[in-house]
Amino acid sequence: MKIQKILLFLFVMLATVSFSQNSNTYRPERDKVHDLVHTKLKVDFNFSEKQLNGEAWVTAKPHFYASNTFTLDAKSMIIHQVSINNKKLPYNYDDFQLLIELPKEYKRDEEFTIYIKYTARPEKVKQQGSLAITDAKGLYFINADGADKNKPTQIWTQGETEASSCWFPTIDSPNQKTTQEIYITVPDKFKTLSNGKLVNQTKTGTNRTDYWKLDQKHAPYLFFMGIGEYEIIKDSYKNIPIDYYVEKEYAPYAKDIFGLTPEMMGFFSTLLGVDYPWNKYSQIVGRDYVSGAMENTTAVIHGEKAYQKPGQLIDKNVQENTIAHELFHHWFGNLVTSESWSNLTLNESFANYSEYLWREHKYGKLDADMHLFEDVEAYMNGQNFDKHLVRFNYDDKEDMFDLVSYNKGGAILHMLRNYLGDKAFFEGLKTYLTEFQYKSTEAHQLRLIFEKIIGKDLNWFFNQWYFGAGHPKIEISYDYNTIQKKVTVNIIQLQAATFKFPFAIDIFEDGKRTRHTVFVDGKDASFTFPYIKQPTLIQVNADGVVLCEINENKVLSDYMFQLKNAENFAHRKEALLEVVKKQDDKDAFKAVVDAMNDPSYKIRILALENVDLINKFSKKDAIQKIMKIANSDKKTLVQAAAIETLGKLTDPVLKSVFVKELESKSYAVLGKALVAVYYVDKPLAIAKSKELPDEVRQILAAPLTRIFIEEQDESELPFIAKNVLSGMFLTGDDATKVIFQKAFKQISESNNSEAIQNLVDDMVVKGNQFKSFNFDKVVINLMRTMINDQKNKETKNRARNTEIIKEAMAKLL
Structure with a gap:
């Protein structure tokens, strides 16, 4: 499950709300009384009542102890019949669970198949959603009566966390695994999508039945159905079919939106040393979807945000990280699944970190570091510092879908990778995926895999980062011995718990940078380094790897040097935000203007957004530079920022620059240009705004x-x-x-x-x-x-x- 940036922003906005993990109830893995083996479904739909008519054949076996009863989760259903081998069985049903009396006592590994005829009524479901997944009724009818002429009729499902049991009876727990087959009967005009392979299609009058089958085991929350009038755009990776289900309007752009999927699949397969383990991969876009996206096995659903036109895609494909995230789940979450929601990190932290891995591969380390910084920043702003990554005492399982499980968890994996080294880290992931494929796991099993590979204890790492809360809050000071030509870096941890971590320290001396890696293992640590010429700057956490807050005293000259010379994006951004406060200083103003050439496009944007052009030194030269950026920067988002900055001057002399950009293919540039023109030629801007096509006006x-x-x-x-x-x-x-x-x-x-x-x-x-x-x-x-x-x-x-x-x-x- 991907929390979109929209939803991450929601978490930040709601930072003042208390999310307590101090429940007195321990949340363990669900007991395995029975093991699911296979699930067969036949379904059709009552659109007017928003109901599903279903038949289920659930094959299971006792996990260990013999049993003469069988309990299934089945929420808000009408149960018409329960039987085995055509013999009706007595049962009790409380609107949440179906307790079935078996005809005999079944022993361990003795399989049986229960038949259930039922009606699913999602509109009657009483369970609530979460911040990440805003509803939990499992089955959704979109514009079921077709009354809204501007919206298609669709059906889609959302199983995570435990909502699959809103549309079929099952043991709705992440530690269960089952193969599946499903017959979906719909009006012939609709396309269908489900897990696995489409085996055949059978027409009956105006209806059609599609038979989908998945022969590999996966968790019940990953079951999926998607139904609607879609165009199917075909793609592939090697011999694996990859399909994109989109509405007709977006069919021409489907490969522009999703077309990196085959490359991602190849990259992740190679990186992990485990080939993509399923027989196909489809992505569908659902209207009014209740979250960002969901990793249903071989059948990922995306929200409408995925729909983008070329004028948006030229700026940024906002869905690219999500596409990588959901695909990576097919290893971490689908192939190997967290045994309980307490261990959600084994699903979501890995999927979060996959975004970094993909961006590092495709666009380079700087781009990946920018992405990681924003994830960490969102976690820091979220104020969820009292939450453990693995937590067994949450109030509600939905609370696990937060900035700790996602963003902090991804940053922790980045630290673990840095500590172990790439060879050990990725060998560990390969071993973990191979040893536990089609099974469920807990965090300790991941630790034991890594310990076996490197031959070192990792309890200290997992105890503080997985089973502890918070992060280091560090105060830095420096002591110089000019006689001995040595500098001591003092590191004091201010938080209650003591963290241990490797720490990169860069010393800039006479135009050269020297990196020292130390290991901090106490509240108060000091490290001494020799120098020949007194350092110009000392940069701690120089690689930006350690998740921490740092307080140190720096002056303007330090920040200007840091802005120009720091390796890590986070440090250059930190420096720029300080330098822009001092633009009354001529050198500081120049440093801000120079930052418009930074390798990071986000630094360039930040410099453009914050440059002070009112009565400043070399203002004319700065404006000329910004005009050039507006016309030629390789990133259209930077061009847009340049247009916005020039627009603030409301100078009619700049009108020609703005008017030219009204023809830009980039919607970001066009939008900024319209506003800029408005302040120098209102009639032109208004006329242009009104003549834009409706689809562009909406964007x-x-x-x-x-x-x-x-x-x-x-x-x-x-x-x-x-x-x-x-x-x-x-x-x-x-x-x-x-x-x-x-x-x-x-x-x-x-x-x-x-x-x-x-x-x-x-x-x-x-x-x-x-x-x-x-x-x-x-x-x-x-x-x-x-x-x-x-x-x-x-x-x-x-x-x-x-x-x-x-x-x-x-x-x-």
């Missing part, structure tokens, strides 16, 4: 909202209303949030019924997505009241509509 909602709100263009309020909620909550830019808050206010004060209706519709659609912002049923009900009010569009209702929106706004903001 450029943020800059267009800025223009239309400042113009107080009421005719555009219906357009703005469709995007205002996403703008307020799903952008990381505070200035953009403010614009959308102003837009919300204008809508509330207007008498534009279409705008209010669009806001209502968007509110209802995004109800699940925004649960994390207390976007609860109260607010949704307020919005639904507005729908009814809009049936009477007389002016007398204006005041009531305004008050309802204001009440909702107060809850939302």
Whole structure:
């Protein structure tokens, strides 16, 4: 399961909410009373009632002790029949579990097959979702009645954590493994997708039955069905079919979005020394999906964010990391599965780290380090420092899907790789995957594999990083002995627990950098190094590997040198953020301008966003440089940042630069250019904004909202209303949030019924997505009241509509 950057941002926004891991209840692996062996399903659908008609044949056996009863998870179903060998069996059902009385006592490894005829009713399911997976009813009917002409009818499933049992009876636990086959009957116009291979298709009248089969064992939460009117774009890796299920509009761009999948599959297979273990790989995009993406075995589902047009892809494929993440799960999570949600790190931390591995391979170490830094930064901002990576006393299993299991876990794997070395690290992963394939594991088994390979104890590492909480908070000081020409680096840990870790220290002396790697094993550690000429800078945690917070005293000259010479992206960014505060200094201003040439495009963007061009030294030269960047930087996102920076000058002399970029293929550049033009030629910007195709206007909602709100263009309020909620909550830019808050206010004060209706519709659609912002049923009900009010569009209702929106706004903001 991939938490999208959107959802990571939600965690950061909700940092003030307390997520306690101090439950008194120990959360172990679920007892294995029986082992699943095979699951056979036959299903069809009642679209009008949003129900599934199902038959299940569940083959199982006692795990060890003989048993004459059999319990299956089955949530909110109607059970019509339970039998074995055509003989009905007595059972008890409490809406959550189905307790079946077997006809005899079955001994260990003695298999039996239970037949169950049932109706799944996902709309009756009572269990709740989480921040990462915002709903948990297992089976989802999208626009089931076809009433929304702008949305296709689809069905898709979401099994993690324990929601597969909302649509078929099973032992819904990650420590179970089963093979499967499923017959899916649908109207012939629909395509279907499930796990494994499509064996055959049989038409009956206007319906068709697709038979899918997976002969390898996997966990029940990884079962999947996807149904809809899709185009299937075919690809492959060696002899493995790779398919992309997309709506017709996006078929021409499917390979632009997903086309790196074969290369990823080859890279991961080679890196891990274990070939991709399944017989096919498909990716499907689902409307109104409840999370970022999900690693269902051979049948990954992505949310609508995956859909991108060329003008977006030229800037950045926002789904690329997610594509790598879900694919890597097919080794870590699907082939070898965490035995319990307490051990979720064995799934999600590895998938998180795969994003680093892929970016390092495809784009180089600098790009990968930028990605790792942002993940660590999100964890640090999340304030989840009291949580263990492996935790057995969580309040709810859904709480495990957080920035600790994902981001911190990925950073811990990076530290482990650094400590062991690549050869040992990847040999360990290969051994782990080979030894435990098609099984479930706990974190200690991973540790034991590595210990066996390197011949060293790793309890110290796992105890502090896997079974402990927090991270080092370090204070650094330096003592120089100018007579002996030695410098001592003092390292004091300020947090309660004491961490042990290797630590890279760079000493810059006379234009040269020397790296020293030391091992910190106490609260107070000191390391002394000789020098010939007094060092210009000492950089601790120089490789950026150790997950820690560092406090040290540096002056402006230190930061300027660090900005220019530090190897690691995190240190150059840290330095730039300090240098931009001192731009009244001529050298500091020059350092910011020079940073626009940094190898990291994110440093270049940061320099452009923060350069102070008001009455500064060499302002003309700086502007000339930014104009060149706007026209020629190899990254369109940097070009866009340059346009935005120039736009702040509101100088008509720059109009030609902005107008030229109105023809850019990049939507990021186009959006910034529109805003820049607006402040030097309003009629041109407004005309251009209104003539853009609807699909482009939707993508450029943020800059267009800025223009239309400042113009107080009421005719555009219906357009703005469709995007205002996403703008307020799903952008990381505070200035953009403010614009959308102003837009919300204008809508509330207007008498534009279409705008209010669009806001209502968007509110209802995004109800699940925004649960994390207390976007609860109260607010949704307020919005639904507005729908009814809009049936009477007389002016007398204006005041009531305004008050309802204001009440909702107060809850939302």
